Amino acid sequence: MRSHSPARxxxxxxxxxxxASRAWWVMVLAAGPIVGVAFTNAVATYADISADPGCGxxxxxxxxxxxxxxxxxxxxxxxxxxxxxxxxxxxxxQSGALTLELQRSFPxxxxxxxKGMVVLGGWMIAFAAGAVxxxxxxxxxxxxxxxxxxxxxxxxxxNAALTIAxxxxxxxxxxxxxxxxxxxxxxxxGTWMIDFxxxxxxxxxxxxxxxxxxxxxxxxxxxLVRVNVVLIAVVIACAAIxxxxxxxxxxxxxxxxxxxxAGFAMAAAVAVILCAAIPGSWDASETxxxxxxxxxxxxxxxxxxxxxxxxxxxxxxPRRTAFERGPLAKLxxxxxxxxxxxxxxxxxxxxxxxxxxxxxxxxxxxxxxxTRAITDEALVEMLLQxxxxxxxxxxxxxxxxxxxxVHAAGAPALFFFIWPVAGAGMWLWSSRRQS
Amino acid sequence: MAGSRTLSVETLRVRHLSKRFxxxxxxxxxxxxxxxxxxxxxIGPNGAGKTTLLECLAGTLASDAGSVDGGDGSALNSAGxxxxxxxxxxxxxxxxxxxxxxxxxxxxxxxxxxADEMDDIIRDLDLSAILDxxxxxxxxxxxxxxxxxxxxxxxQPILVSDEPFxxxxxxxxxxxxxxxxxxxxxxRTLVLSIHQxxxxxxxxxxxxxxxxxxxxxxxxxxxxxxxAGDARARDLAEVFLALT
Numbered sequence: 001m002r003s004h005s006p007a008r009x010x011x012x013x014x015x016x017x018x019x020a021s022r023a024w025w026v027m028v029l030a031a032g033p034i035v036g037v038a039f040t041n042a043v044a045t046y047a048d049i050s051a052d053p054g055c056g057x058x059x060x061x062x063x064x065x066x067x068x069x070x071x072x073x074x075x076x077x078x079x080x081x082x083x084x085x086x087x088x089x090x091x092x093x094q095s096g097a098l099t100l101e102l103q104r105s106f107p108x109x110x111x112x113x114x115k116g117m118v119v120l121g122g123w124m125i126a127f128a129a130g131a132v133x134x135x136x137x138x139x140x141x142x143x144x145x146x147x148x149x150x151x152x153x154x155x156x157x158x159n160a161a162l163t164i165a166x167x168x169x170x171x172x173x174x175x176x177x178x179x180x181x182x183x184x185x186x187x188x189x190g191t192w193m194i195d196f197x198x199x200x201x202x203x204x205x206x207x208x209x210x211x212x213x214x215x216x217x218x219x220x221x222x223x224l225v226r227v228n229v230v231l232i233a234v235v236i237a238c239a240a241i242x243x244x245x246x247x248x249x250x251x252x253x254x255x256x257x258x259x260x261x262a263g264f265a266m267a268a269a270v271a272v273i274l275c276a277a278i279p280g281s282w283d284a285s286e287t288x289x290x291x292x293x294x295x296x297x298x299x300x301x302x303x304x305x306x307x308x309x310x311x312x313x314x315x316x317x318p319r320r321t322a323f324e325r326g327p328l329a330k331l332x333x334x335x336x337x338x339x340x341x342x343x344x345x346x347x348x349x350x351x352x353x354x355x356x357x358x359x360x361x362x363x364x365x366x367x368x369x370x371t372r373a374i375t376d377e378a379l380v381e382m383l384l385q386x387x388x389x390x391x392x393x394x395x396x397x398x399x400x401x402x403x404x405x406v407h408a409a410g411a412p413a414l415f416f417f418i419w420p421v422a423g424a425g426m427w428l429w430s431s432r433r434q435s
Numbered sequence: 436m437a438g439s440r441t442l443s444v445e446t447l448r449v450r451h452l453s454k455r456f457x458x459x460x461x462x463x464x465x466x467x468x469x470x471x472x473x474x475x476x477x478i479g480p481n482g483a484g485k486t487t488l489l490e491c492l493a494g495t496l497a498s499d500a501g502s503v504d505g506g507d508g509s510a511l512n513s514a515g516x517x518x519x520x521x522x523x524x525x526x527x528x529x530x531x532x533x534x535x536x537x538x539x540x541x542x543x544x545x546x547x548x549x550a551d552e553m554d555d556i557i558r559d560l561d562l563s564a565i566l567d568x569x570x571x572x573x574x575x576x577x578x579x580x581x582x583x584x585x586x587x588x589x590x591q592p593i594l595v596s597d598e599p600f601x602x603x604x605x606x607x608x609x610x611x612x613x614x615x616x617x618x619x620x621x622x623r624t625l626v627l628s629i630h631q632x633x634x635x636x637x638x639x640x641x642x643x644x645x646x647x648x649x650x651x652x653x654x655x656x657x658x659x660x661x662x663a664g665d666a667r668a669r670d671l672a673e674v675f676l677a678l679t
Contacts, residue, residue, distance in 0.1 A: 009545035013530070020532030096527025099495060100585065104546050105517050251494040251513060 006106050007114060014088070014118035019430050023087045024122050027080040029423040031126035034072040036415020039133040042068040043140075043408040050403035059401030060287045061137070062148045067221040069133050073156045074217050076126065077163045082184040085119050085167035089244070090177040102250050109245040112172070116164045116241060123160045127153075129419060136411055143402035145286035148223040155220020159213055162233050165240035172247035173261070188213075201315050201346060206324070211272075223285030231275040239268035281333050287399045292330050296380045299391035300334045307331075307383060308338045308363040312356050314348025315341070323360065323374040330376060331383075362386050445506055446471040446593065446624055447519070452491050452501035454484075460648050461487040465501070467643045467653045469593065469626055474619045476639030477628040478675065484648040485628040486525065489597050492626070493522030521546075521589035525597035525628075528578055531571030535562060535581045538570055539588060548588035556587045559614035561607075575602035580611065587614075593624040600634045612638040636671040646679040 004012065018024050046064040049055050058064070089112075092098040102108070130153070138144060166187065171180040191212040198209030209215055211232060219229060246252070246260040283290040291297065309328070313320035320341070331337055344351055351357045362369045362383050369386040371378045384391060447469035454462040461484045469475050477485050490496035492503060494516040502510040511519065530538050539557070543550040557563055560580045565573060570581060579602045586594050599615070600608045615638055619625055629635040635642065642659065644651040652659045656671050663677035 004544060006545055006547075009541065013541055013545070016533060016537070017530070092529075095529050095531055096524055096582075097529035099522070099524055099527065100529050100542075101545070102495075103493075103517055103521055103589070103591075105514065251497050253497045 006104060007110065010101075010106075010111060010114045011118060014115055015121070017088065017091065018084075018118055018122045021084065021087055021091070023080075023084045024119075025423070025427045027076060027084055028122075028126045029420050029427075030080060031072070031076055032129045032132075032415045032419030032423065034075060035069060035129040035133055036411060036419070038072040039065075039069045039136070039415070040408040040411045043137075043406065043411070047405040047407070050401075050405040053403075055403055056401045057287050057289070057399050059403040060285070060289070060399070061143055061145065061402055062152070062221075062223050062285050062287065063289070065133075065137055065142065066149055066152045070130055070152050070156055071217070071221065073127065073130065074159070074214070077156070077160050077213075078188055081119075081123060081160060081163050082167040083181060084122065085116070085164045086171040086177050086180045086184065088115055088119055089168055089171040089248070090180060093248070094177075098248060099250065102248070107245075108249050109241055112168055112241050112244045112248065116161070116168055119164050120157075120161055123164070124157070127157070129415065130156075132414060132419075133411075136408070136414070140404065140406045140409070142404050142406075147284040148286055151220055151223050151225055151284040154225075155217055158220075158230070158233055159217050162213070162216075162237050162240075165237040165244075169240040169243040169247075172244040199316070199321065203315060203341070206315070222290055223283060224290040225282045225284065227280035228275050228278045231278060232272050235268055235271045235275060239264050239271075279336075283333070290330060291333065292376055292380055295392045296376075296384075297334050299384055299389050300331070300380065302389055303335070303364060303383070303387040305365040305387070306338060307335070307387075309340075310359075310361040310363075311339065311341045312343065312359045312361070313341065314343035314351060315346050317343075317348040319358070319374050320348075327374065327376045327379040331379065444471040445469070447492075447506070447511075448504040448508070449492060450502050450504060452488065452498050452503075454487055454491055454496070454498050454648075462491065462498070463648045465645070465648070465650050467650055469624060470641070471506070471592075471624055472619060472622050473640040474615060474625045474627065474638055476635040476642045477626065477645055478632060478635045478642055478671075479630065479645035479679070481630060483645040485630070485645055486597050487648075488645065489522060489595050489626070489628050490524075493520050493595055495522060495524075517591075519591055520593045520595055521586055521591040523582055523586040523594070523596040523599070525601060527582060528570055528573075529582065529585070532569055534567050534569055535573070535584075536566040538581065539566075539584055542585040542588045546585075546589050548590050550588075553588060556584050556614075559617065560584050560587075560611060576604060576607055579603060580607070583611065587618060587623075592622075593626060594618075595626045597628045598630065599627050600629060600631060608634055609637075632672045632675055642671065644675055644678055651678045 042065050046059070049058055049064065092101070101111070134144065134149065167180070167184050170183045171177065174180040174183060191214065194205060194212050195209050195214055197205040211229065216229060216233065219226060242264045243261050246257050246264065292300070311320065311323065313323065328339065344354070348357070358372050360371050360374065360379065360382070364383065364387040367386045369382045371382040445468050449465060449467050452462050452465040453460070465488060477488060479485050487496065491498040494513050503516065505511050505515060505519065530541070539553060542548050543553055557566070560583060562580060562584055565577050565581070570578060573581060579599070583596065583599055586596055600611065603611060612634065615625055627635070627639065629639070636656070641653070641655050643653045644659065652662050654662070656674060659674045659678060663674050
């Protein structure tokens with residue numbers, strides 16, 4: 001008999017259990033067609049856009065192909081992955097395997113971590129459908145900017161890791177898998193409600209919404225990596241693993257588990273608040289979609305005095321959302337900025353006639369300026385004028401796009417036939433091999 | 436009745452264990468001792484608190500009061516219990532999609548079990564024919580024997596098993612009982628919860644009689660008969676009825 005370390009035994013055991021899990025095979029089988037639908041639609045839309053010779057920034061594979069194609073994994077992460085993770089823990093608990101395994105002295109958090117890593121490994125296999133899409137795109141002659149593609153992939157992998165950790169914590173805390181599934185879905189719906197409240201009410205909800213899974217994924221799908229968001233995801237995942245460990249440890253009274261859980265949650269909340277203040281981001285997009293022009297960034301960085309911006313737009317005014325996610329987000333990446341929003345109502349419908357509604361007012365030192373446009377150029381121009389800074393001459397070559405008008409040849413056969421058939425065949429082979 | 440060996444080295448002492456589930460007192464001031472190398476039977480009717488007692492003993496369930504002391508008299512913490520006890524719950528079907536062979540290998544490997552005894556255990560529990568069957572496809576009796584094999588492979592000196600004969604037919608009960616006796620003869624301490632008094636009488640050296648969450652008696656059949664005030668009683672069932 002082979003001699004392995006306890007951790008390796010657990011990895012082997014978890015892997016064998018994953019291969020025997022119908023939930024995992026269903027996820028893998030479903031991933032192909034879901035990615036296939038997203039990819040073929042994206043290629044068709046991209047072909048339509050590419051017909052315009054001046055498509056420019058719109059003809060970016062990041063936004064045109066990778067974001068929609070890999071968004072398929074957002075669906076898989078919401079509707080399939082949590083159940084694979086829940087099954088991996090509750091299956092052991094219901095069968096009595098966990099009671100036996102926990103009688104081997106081994107850190108419980110390490111045990112949950114191994115379980116999570118193996119499920120993540122299983123997710124990576126489902127992720128192969130995305131790799132097939134990349135290979136197909138390359139075979140069509142489509143351009144690939146590696147950094148932005150890697151960022152998109154990392155975003156989805158991190159989202160999967162976070163989903164797995166939270167699902168494991170919920171599975172550990174609940175008595176039955178169906179309860180765990182209901183709670184997991186409730187949390188997902190809760191994050192959707194935060195997104196909705198952010199769109200309607202703005203303010204604190206909007207701040208909160210920047211940390212929901214959909215915002216998290218959206219950031220990576222735009223080729224942006226923000227240090228604080230990544231750290232917060234890591235903190236939440238670690239806290240979830242610690243909570244899961246607290247709840248599967250045998251012989252601990254429920255009261256103590258609850259106290260430990262509250263302790264981990266509070267520690268995580270403090271860490272999240274601290275992490276939120278950490279600056280730093282990386283725009284990996286080929287089009288620099290998350291950034292001002294380099295010369296503008298340099299000029300803005302040279303402004304010595306603090307910048308204050310007053311936005312006279314209501315939370316539900318679409319211009320406010322566009323301004324916040326566009327120029328304001330780019331400005332925040334360049335330097336700290338003090339922003340305040342002014343409005344009488346949530347919708348702004350009855351403020352349109354108010355004097356000053358719709359204005360963006362900038363202040364640098366004692367000097368002020370105003371613009372009503374919500375574009376990058378308008379904001380930068382206003383601020384530089386107010387600060388009295390002149391940008392350097394134009395240096396960058398404008399992005400001309402990577403237009404490609406092709407049909408997604410081979411994709412339907414690969415994603416809708418070969419992937420499911422090959423997957424089903426491997427499932428059958430695997431189940432026979434294990435017996 | 437099993438052997439009549441003289442067993443004096445105390446390896447565990449349970450002191451005043453109590454456990455409540457809401458208004459129900461599952462265990463009330465339960466105390467008894469376990470001697471090294473003995474087969475101790477925890478016997479009692481359904482609902483007596485046997486499973487709760489074993490779970491509290493193994494540490495998988497927190498008791499409200501009381502302690503489990505080691506041979507040196509000091510209370511065992513969770514790490515101490517992990518080193519000393521291995522608990523096999525009743526009615527479990529661990530790793531149902533894996534084969535019996537793999538489960539035994541995992542038990543021997545991950546649990547750092549008695550790999551050198553694996554062949555003997557497989558033979559004693561008559562598992563050869565089902566080694567390549569998945570645990571989830573086994574009959575109740577086959578599953579019980581497979582799980583028992585995992586327990587026997589575990590490295591801990593004390594094996595605590597809940598209803599080890601449940602689901603076994605007469606022949607299997609006899610064979611498994613003999614296998615357990617052989618393990619005890621080799622120095623393994625066994626604490627078995629058994630609700631069939633005839634099975635307990637056949638396998639165990641000493642008994643703890645449990646009824647309504649209380650210990651009604653502890654000792655050999657003779658000792659229990661003496662306590663019951665009926666020295667003529669030689670049948671465990673009669674003694675049990677007299678004491679509970």
